[in-house]
Amino acid sequence: MRQTSTKSTFMDKVSGCLDSGEPVDSIFLDFAKAFDKVLHRRLALKLASHGISGKLLQWIVVWLSDRKQRVCINGTKLSWRLVLSGVPQGSVLGPLLFLIWSDEGILNWILKFADDTKIFGRVESLEQHYLLQDDLNALLQWSKD
16 A cells, blocks of 8 residues: 655645635645653543553653753753753654644645645635634644643
8 A cells, every 4th residue: 555645635635626616715834842741640631531451551751751851041050951842853752742632623635744744625615714714723822732
């Protein structure tokens, strides 16, 4: 089975709509510092709600635990502090955990790659415009929470 990229999926869906004469709206989002804001405890609950449990869940929790960081300003290093949120950037697992973390009940099409998100859908009526706005509002509320 051939796997398609998010780019070709997006182009296929948008082109299909436009070829049928249906208008499409697209919203492109990039969550700033998104990887840093994932709370470890909430992520563990979210993973469990998706059926991830047992040794796999324990391994992920341990992998995220006991991380420390410190700040260096003009050569002065502050003390090390425990990190209670964030998934390691540059890791293979980090973007996947962020995608699970940011899983929301979006009604229109949504494509995500790490912290980049596309929401798009047909907008032939005012109701469809409102549904797309509702999806955007849901993501806004999720980001505030």
